[in-house]
Amino acid sequence: MNKGRRLATSVTLVAGLLSVTLLGGATLVLEKTWHTAHRSAEVSLERTARVVESTVNRQLLQVDIALASLPTLITALSRSNGDVTSEAANRLLRGLNFQAYAFRDILLVRPDGTVWASARPRPRSRALPINPGELSTGPGTGAIAVNGPVRNPLTGEWALFLSRPVSLPGADTLLAVAEVPLSTLGTLLAEAGEAPGLRVMLERDDGTLLASLPHDELQIGKVQPAAIGRLSRDGTAVEVPGTPAGTPMIAAARPSLYKDITVALTLETATAMTDWKRDRDRLLAVVLLAEILVLASAGALHAAFRRQRRLERERAVASTRLENAIEAMSDGFVMWDADDRLVTCNQKYRELYAVSAPVIQVGAHFEDVLRQGAALGQYPNIGSDVEAWLDHMIGWHRESQGSMERLLPDGRWVLITERRTASGEIVGTRTDITPIKTALSDLEAANERARHQNRLFDAALNNMSHGLLMADAGRHVIVCNRRFMELFGLAEADVAPGTHVAEVYRAIVARGIWEAGTVDDIRRRQEDLTLAQRNGTFKTSDADGATLSITQRPMDDGGFVAIYEDVTEQQHAESRIRFLAHHDPLTRLPNRILFRSRLEEMLHASRTRGQGLALLYLDLDKFKDVNDTLGHPVGDALLEAVGNRLRACLGDSIIVARLGGDEFAVACLSPDLPAEAARLGERIIASLSAPYGLDGRQVTVGVSVGIAMATPDIALDADTLLKNADMALYEAKASGRGVSRFFEPGIESKLYARLELERDLRAALAAEQFELAYQPVFDLVADRVCGFEALIRWPHPERGLVSPAEFIPLAEETELIGEIGAFVLNRACADAARLPGDVRIAVNLSPVQLRTDDIVDAVASALQRSGLDPRRLELEITESALLEDNERIATLLERLRGLGTRLVLDDFGTGYSSLSYLRRFPFDKIKIDQSFVREMTTRSNCVAIVGAVVGLADELGMTATAEGVETADQLDLVRQVGCLEAQGYLLGRPKPILAAFELLRGAGSAKPTLPLAAVGS
Template identity: 50%
Template sequence: MYQVLFCLTDQHDWRLVVLGGAVCLLASAAAISLFHRARAASGSARLVWVALDAVVAGCGIWATHFIAMQAYGPGAGGAYNIPVTVLSLLFAIAVTFIGLSISVSTTHRGLVAVGGAVVGTGVAAMHYTGMMAFEIPAHVGWTTGTVTVSILLGIVFGSFSLHVAGRGDSLSNALAATTLLTVAIVSHHFTAMGALELTPDPTLVISSLSIPPTSLSILTASAAAAILVIALTAAVLDRRAKGEIGRQQVVLDTALENMSQGLCMFDAEGKIILFNERYATMLRRSDMQLTGRVLLDVVREEAAKGQWNGEPEQFFARLVEDAREGRTTTDVVRRFDRSIRVVNQPMQGGGWVATFEDITEWLEAQAKISHMARHDALTNLPNRVLFHEQLEQGLRRAGVNDQLAVLCLDLDHFKDINDSLGHPIGDALLKEVGRRLKATVGKHDTVARLGGDEFAVVQIGRSEEAAARALAGRLVEVISAPYEIDDHQIVIGVSIGISLSPQDGSNPDELLKNADLALYRAKADGRGTYRFFETGMDARAQARRLLEMDMRAALQRDEFQPYYQPIRDVASDRVVAFEALLRWNHPHRGLISPINFIPLAEETGLIIQLGELVLHAACADAATWPDDIGVAVNLSPVQFKNPNLITSVTDALERSGLAARRLELEITESVLLQNSEATLTTLHELRAMGVRISLDDFGTGYSSLSYLRSFPFDKIKIDRSFVSELATREDSVAIIRAVTGLGRSLGIVTTAEGVENDAQLELLRREGCTQAQGFLFSKPRPASEVALMLERLRLLASA
């Protein structure tokens, strides 16, 4: 130790020692800065930065050595072998490159320290190689112990230097690492110089390849300048890089904090590297220290507070294993009554990034959309889609002895209610019907609204047909009970068609089709009842479809024409009018009665076209008759709802030239069940034109004296059902007597339909009936025979 101190104090020029130390400090600072930059890079960029760092560090070590050698007193008379001097520089750069490469390429602190030790070895390699280049007229010897200490100082301080630098690029770490590297170089050099022993020998000759100290000073100065330039360049680059990193950090921080998702990054050991505030808020970890903590510890802490369900160790182990295996996982977890989707994405080099998205509202919206797609918006009952699915499930679950029934329901006269009272009342009625249906069926049965006023029920698990019959009977009774909606008392009915599995079908489509066929049969049989599917219904439905197609074709072929039946004045026995009755003259089936096609025409809407045809033809035909004979045309309820009815009547009168007083329009009581205000307005408009209005089929259906009070009808037509029983039933006579008396009191003409014999005519005359029509006078005949009918009836009256 004394030898080292003596060498340093008595054999060195302190001015050059300070210079060498300054160069060493500058080179060390540049080397540590470049070390951090190299660690931040990757791939080929990292190799470039390591190489640059090795050059700076190597040149610094070399320049420090030779500046210090210039400060060494005995060195004044010596020289330096050029090849060996250059070799010492290459040794310094090469060994330093190896050490830096080891430290830069790993995060393991032990290996980082090993790399620092290699750099320290490079310091020793450079020094003793450089000393081999020192030529002086003396023999060079070394103190072995001191040499060993010098090498250990370089290795130990070099190791500590990169170990500290590897902990991070903070200012404190950078200053400490720079100081330690400077100490490694300086302590090694001056300790090694203390180990030097020179024995003068004037016979030793300096070789021709040596360079004098003056020239070496220039070379050393150049090396120092190169270090300064490289260090300055590295500093500028590092400053720019840090500035760019800083800007990127600001962008990254801004992006992280403005993400709608939570984000957390973990290293290979599961430690939290970074996270955003959204993550902390979403998982309610804002009050916890997170950075640098292992996720397992965080989860254990939450488990202790009762905020975590499950085993923390098992959960953490799965995450780490997935990251190591490179698996991306997606889970939906429930935290604090929220649904959070977690995606764990493994990172290169270990660790993973987890993103957290609160999908509570999204899941609720999806559930709502799914519910809306499978449920009726008005009644919240299953719709056709869900009904079909549940019917399929019921068929799959049904056992060998189980029976499944499908009931199709259609509300009777719902359209009349909807049109007369408005859609809000209609909607409220549908909701109430749905509620009653749901309350009536069994807990395992399914009720659905298929659309409009159509409902369906699936009855499961009953072994007898009687169960379906009993349910249908209850439904007819429950649905037909009066409703009280917005101060309106409403009465409707329901028609039901029933199909049974397995006998009527084994799949949903077949069962629904057959139940629908049974429903048509129930409606055809008078509504307000139920019918089971029977073999042959499908054939009748096919026939119905064919008839509809044939009817549409018949309209194009002009196969429809009006026939006329005379209406006689009972008192004078003269013809006062003809009723126009539509007939279909089919080219293959002959004359088709209205009873076979009029109901279908009303269902399909074809009645509007047929009504137009009859109205125009009747007016045109009547215009050719005597002026005192009128024509009566029936208007169906469907036709009466046509907003163009007034226009159609006006057009028919104008085209034919028929006087309005000669046209009589017959309506049934069902027309008056529609929107009463609009109906009465239309009737008054027709009456104002001069057209006469007749109330047909009086005494049946929904007859009410209020109709006669609300509108001044020109005629009441007594239904044929009362006329046919005049001779056998006293109550029929009483009804006719009452109606004719009512007609006389109100000044309304009364016409009896279906008169077939003289006895009936005599009774009608005796009871004061005004007019009569029926087969007694004539069957309906085409327009070409009206003149013959008038002549024949005139002869009969005069006979």
């Protein structure tokens, strides 16, 4: 490894040295050649400057000679022709102009600037393009002067005007002027020194540009800020540094024969060095290529060294990985050499062959390992012929083809696989296939379960309540169930797998169970869903109302599965649900929702037609008693009968609705209000009050009617009208029931007063504001107090003493009577327990309390809590309570008597006074109503009635008590008819419990006499 690194370092150093040498040499060569090329450009420019200078001098001399020869030529002309005329001068000048190309025009000009003669014809009035005052002579007498450049207005060309003074015979001194176009000079300059990047200029000493090549239209005649002629005029090339906007140049300047004119040449350094740059680029390319070759060679050597080191590392890693991989294999691995000796194996192989582990050693022969393993019991299923098994295994091993399974001693199975390599070694694996064996066993069991599930699926499919049809993308039947065939009356052949769905539809039509139009509708809508590849549910019906619901789902392959359900009954049920949403299910009358909607319509009609609207609220009297005593089925039958009677007596033009419970409503439009509403109420009361025959029983209920009206001139909304009718109904109930009442403004205040009383009543219960007073009952035989009747009193903190006649009916109506009755029972029993043991206490039970069996528990609880002997408690029951369900009341009274209490029939004679009550119900006492007792002194028939009742009670083994004894005469008559007990104000007023106790003691005696009692009262 260190040697490789040293070689790599040496290669790097050699490559670096070669690179530096190449770069250094190239740099020296380039520097040398640059100087040579630059000097060569300077020499060439100096030579070109001399050529240009010679050309310019020759041109100017030619013009100068022509101008200088004019006096001689013109003088010669005058000798031959006499005086010289301007026309003759013109011809002469024209001849000269034709013979010379150095100038365009030659003129003779007077000092005032007028043209005396010219080579080119021109009007005499035409002035020269240059001011005559600007025409000057050269620095010496007779020398030529160069003027301009000036743009000729006739030709538009720039031109120089060369002039010199001449003297002619017979004339003043004139100026000979030659017009030299700059284009002519440009042509001469191009012939002398045109080359790439070369610029040739004629400049004045002040830097004015006279001419240039290339021609520069913008700078002609302008002073150049960096005139070359100002730098050097000896013809030596110099380097001119570049300006920020320009480039470096080589320049040379030479003066012409005419001191005011200088020839200047410039050559861009970059252009001058073009050949050198080309050679430089070639040299650099060669050097770069050489550098690349050096670096590439060094890189290749480095790569070779790195590859060698990497291969060495990889061989080491591969060897380690191979060993690790072999050891990490989940299978056992083994290798035998060509002589069947063990080369290597992994730990998994040793674990699998744990019994043979002692003989599995590197170098062991295959046959020895196999033989010794068999002897140790490594192979439990080899049979008895070990040698035959060994021969078979050795032969199979040497063939090294295929695989075999082997059972191990611990119950595991291994898969043995061996292959021979090209070099003769044998590589083998041992795979634990126990999980696979188990999985195959499980798979077989799963297949069996699947077959069982398929049988179940077939059973489930053919026992579905819905029809099912599955079709592929080609609309061919895949599967359908028995219910599908039953729905459409199909045979199995009609829906065999592979049958086209169109054929199935034709078969359905042929069976005739469903109409052809219905089947076509199903086909079309299913086809639409299939083409759209979407879910969908739709229903279709026959003319006879039979309805199918089809739900279709697409399948991934383009087919579909559809469910067919006969929803005929469901449709009927939905129709009924829609009906019941707005109708009462029992009476089939409109319910509150529909009635409210109809009422709104009638209110609108009332305003548009100018008619009044009457709303009647009906509430059945004592319906709850019927429901509680005879049961809800009888109550439902009663409500249904009431609905039928309302429809019968009111007709179809009047809206009737059941609002809930025993509440009904009637609405009608009439121009004759309130008379029509009153007649309607009377008709309803008369119809509904007639007895009903229900379940073999005769039931009689009443009805209270509240009437509210809306007239066109008094606009009421539905809510107000309903509220008014409700309050009128409350007024009808408060008026004794069985009547109708119209809504009046005062009713609302009365209702609020009633609600206020109800609220106070509930508060009184919570605050225990009630008290009990006890009125004594006298034994007329023993002349002593034998008991008391408990009477409830309500001392309201604001109202004062509230009469029971005022709040007891309200308590019965609001069902608070149960709580009040429980209070009276508990308090009376507790107070009675404090009295002597032979004194009884009487408590009145409301008919409402007797409607449920809770009264039995209330009495039992009061007796248990107070410890009162049940025989001392008397429960007084009015005749009205016996008008209910006789059987249930009889059972209830037997249960009360079973507690040990005494039962008393109160106010006998005021009700129906059916003698059957005395026979059927187990009463211990009869209390004769005070209305008969009070009139005994004035009416003989009342004496007879009281006497008859007393005699009847005596015969039935009951005690008779006369109520309301207020005078001594009444007391005497009561005694005379044989009445045993009496109570009344004569004998004692209701007193608190302490006063009652004092009455019993009566001046130290527990048996006060009647006169004492009367006095005490």
